[in-house]
Amino acid sequence: MAHLTCNFYSKALMRTVNIEVILPTDKQSNGIDKQYKTLYLLHGIFGSESDWIHGTRIETWAQDKNLVVVMPSGENKFYVDNPKSNEYYSKFIGEELVEFTRKSFPLSHKREDTFIGGLSMGGYGAMVNGLKYHDTFGAIIVLSSAFILDLIVRSSDKAENPLHRKSYYESVFGDLDQLKGSDKDYEALLSKLDVEQVPDIYMACGTEDRLLYKFNEQFHELLEEKGVKHKFVSGPGGHEWNFWDRYIKRALDWLPLDLEVKEQSSGNVM
Numbered sequence: 001m002a003h004l005t006c007n008f009y010s011k012a013l014m015r016t017v018n019i020e021v022i023l024p025t026d027k028q029s030n031g032i033d034k035q036y037k038t039l040y041l042l043h044g045i046f047g048s049e050s051d052w053i054h055g056t057r058i059e060t061w062a063q064d065k066n067l068v069v070v071m072p073s074g075e076n077k078f079y080v081d082n083p084k085s086n087e088y089y090s091k092f093i094g095e096e097l098v099e100f101t102r103k104s105f106p107l108s109h110k111r112e113d114t115f116i117g118g119l120s121m122g123g124y125g126a127m128v129n130g131l132k133y134h135d136t137f138g139a140i141i142v143l144s145s146a147f148i149l150d151l152i153v154r155s156s157d158k159a160e161n162p163l164h165r166k167s168y169y170e171s172v173f174g175d176l177d178q179l180k181g182s183d184k185d186y187e188a189l190l191s192k193l194d195v196e197q198v199p200d201i202y203m204a205c206g207t208e209d210r211l212l213y214k215f216n217e218q219f220h221e222l223l224e225e226k227g228v229k230h231k232f233v234s235g236p237g238g239h240e241w242n243f244w245d246r247y248i249k250r251a252l253d254w255l256p257l258d259l260e261v262k263e264q265s266s267g268n269v270m
Contacts, residue, residue, distance in 0.1 A: 001026055001063040003053070008100055012092035019097070020049045022062045022069040023105065035108040036068040037257060039115045039141075040097065042079060042122030045163065049073040055241040056248050065257040070101050076163070078146075078172050079118075079125025080184045085171070090183070093125065094133035110138075115255060117141030117202075119244050120212075124148075124186070130199050131189035139200040141251040143244050147186065147215040153179055187222065201230035202254050204247040206237030 002023040010017045024036070041058070043051040049071045052058050062069045074089060081088045093116075102109060116137045118126035123145025130140035153176050155166040162168055166176065173179050181188045190198065201223065205216040213234070220232035231254060237243030 001059060003059060006104070010092055010096055012088040012096045014086055017092075018049055018073060019101075020053060020071040021101070021105070022053075022059055022067075022071075024063040024066050024068070026063075034066070035106050035113075036066060037113040037115070037255075038068045038070060038101070038107045039117055039252075039255075040070045040072070040093065040126075040137075042074055042093070042116070042118030042125045043071070044118070044120030044122050045076050045146075047074075047122075052248075056245040058248060061249055061252050065252060065255075067252065067255075067257055068101075068105060068107060070097065072097055074122065074125060076121070076172070078121055078184075079129060080173060082172065082174060084174055089125075090129055090132060094129045094136060098136060111136060112138040112256070115139040115141065117143075117248075117251065119143040119145075120239065121146050127186045127201075128184060128189065130201075131186060131193065132183055134193060134197050134199055137199050139202070139255060141202045141248075141255075142204075142216075143247050143251070144205050144209050144212050144239055145203065145216055145219070146212060147219050148212075149179060149185060149187075150215075152176060186219070190222070190226065190228070195227050195229075198228050201228065202251045203230060203232040204243075204251065205234055206239065206243045207234050208236065208238040209243075210238075212239065 002025050004021045007016050007018045041052050052071050058069055077089050079089045079093050081090045114137055116126045116130045123142035126140055127142050130137045152169045155169050157165045157167050159165045173184055203216060203220060205213050223230045
């Protein structure tokens with residue numbers, strides 16, 4: 001398994017960006033060239049591109065399943081486009097990052113081999129961009145997803161936490177009066193797609209996640225109502241890495257990946 005830190009110039013963000021990449025390249029492949037399935041994995045608010053490496057055992061599981069994992073930084077910007085600040089995070093995630101990594105690494109270009117996922121803010125970003133770029137991504141994984149648009153549009157600057165204030169949300173999303181129905185609205189994006197166009201969806205949320213559990217349950221109910229293929233699971237846990245560590249493994253087991261590979265590698269010396 002190789003763990004790489006890469007940087008490249010992003011036209012969408014107008015600066016050099018860092019990404020973390022897990023490559024299961026030390027598996028014995030008998031000389032056969034392989035194009036890897038890929039998961040683009042997004043962090044939550046206050047996080048960075050290295051969060052998943054430090055918070056979960058994603059490296060081990062990616063190697064076992066011959067999965068490439070690409071982890072970009074979204075800062076605190078919810079992975080959406082903001083013309084006012086000239087930061088096009090959605091374009092970066094759904095187009096530029098995919099193009100760069102496919103040019104740089106032996107990745108499959110097939111939709112059914114390309115996945116997007118994330119937790120909390122990254123779960124929101126994964127759902128929005130997975131639906132927006134449904135021709136690119138064949139599956140979406142969202143853990144403890146921040147399906148909070150209703151709270152955002154009702155926000156005010158009286159909130160004690162700066163990241164709950166209207167002014168902060170306006171700096172990310174622009175005019176909040178225009179947010180519902182836009183390409184930043186997961187429900188609106190879903191309504192514009194035929195059921196067959198929607199990527200497969202895996203959702204998980206801890207039952208002790210006081211703020212987000214009810215919103216995830218509501219989105220699950222909307223998916224059921226529309227007949228969208230998905231899996232929604234819950235279990236003990238709050239908004240915490242212990243929960244995400246357990247459920248990212250279950251999500252990988254849900255994805256159409258290779259069975260555990262038993263050939264010799266740095267993690268499995270025979």
